[in-house]
Amino acid sequence: MFWVLFLLLAWAGLLIACARLLKAAAEPAQPAPGTAAARHHHELNLYEAAYLAGGPERVAELTLLSMQRQRRLLLAYTGWATVVDPVGLDPYERSVLGAFGPDGQEPVTSVRAVAARDPAVRALADRLGEAGLALGDGAQREISAxxxxxxxxxxxxxxxxxxxxxxxxxxxxxxxxxxWFALPLILALGCLAIARVEGHAQSAWASPAGRRLLVELGRERAMRGSLTAVALRGLRAVTEPELRAALTCGRRGRIPGQRGH
Structure with missing residues (x-):
């Protein structure tokens, strides 16, 4: 019966790991009434929704698409962006415009990367984190660990x-x-399966309170092709083929040379 010791070691290691995962997943719960989250307005603006649903890059993509639809920025299917109106109306537009060089043309991938790292997006993340709507960096690391x-x-x-x-x-x-060993193995694989399903079904950026607001926003305003749909679902919600090509060009390969729009 010496093999029973190995079984006990297997159970001990698995239970400790599962407890760590459950603790990490339970920590970003909705704050109690009276906290910043409870006082937060009940409707998200588009930038907040974009961050909670897709993180900093989603905010940059939403800003690019919003400016293009206002004809203040041109996005070519080749993956290049051109400035039409150099005046930003909010901090996120200014973060996008600040990513362009003096000639006013840059690859969309470069603009998106620079804008996603802008202090305005970091401030948005901090504000949502303080309101209990976004997961902090520590919470995300703990869940991954x-x-x-x-x-x-x-x-x-x-x-x-x-x-x-x-x-x-x-x-x-x-x-x-x-x-006997099949029992802990089934538990381990079940935990991994649940974590995978939850990871696909939920945003990695939003807390449970933030996800509830995203669901409410989706029910009310996420019409196909709208900016709200893009904020919630990303580039797959873009209905115009040329715009989708412009925003996805360069993600899986080389960006074509610019030959004018």
Whole structure:
């Protein structure tokens, strides 16, 4: 029955890892009444929705698309952007315009990357974090670390099962030993499956309170092709093929040379 020690080690490692993941996932809960989140307005503006749904790059993409629809910026299907109106109406537009050189033309990928790192977007993230609507960097790291711990525990369970098969089992059969180790393995794989589904279904940037506001906004205003839909769902909500090409060009390969718009 020496293999039972390996089983206990497998359970111990797995339970510790699962507890870490559950703790990390439970921490970004909705704050109690009277906190900044409770006092936050009930409707998100588009920039806030874009950040909660897709992070800093989503804010930059929304700003680019908004300025293009106002004819203040031209986005070519080749992946280049050209400034038409050099005056920004808000901090996010100014962050986009600040990414252009003196000739007023830059690849969309470069503009998006620079705008996403702008202090205005960082301030937006801090404000949403203080309101309890966005996950802080620490919360995101803890959740990722918890998932890694469960993956490592899964490997530990398998290793302990192999070790258990290599020691004298007394009257226990290999089938019985594998059945006992199947229980922690099922739990580990179930946790990883749930974490994967939750990760696809929910934003990695929004807290539970923020996700509730995103759902409400989607029900009320997310018409196909609208800026609200883009803020919530990203570039897949862009209905114009040329605009989608402009915003996605360069993400999976080389950006074509600029030959004019």
């Amino acid at each position: 918890g998932i890694r711990s469960v993956r490592q525990a899964t490997g530990l369970v398998i290793a302990m099962a192999v070790a258990a098969l290599c020691v004298p089992a007394g009257q226990s059969t290999n089938t019985m030993i594998l059945c």
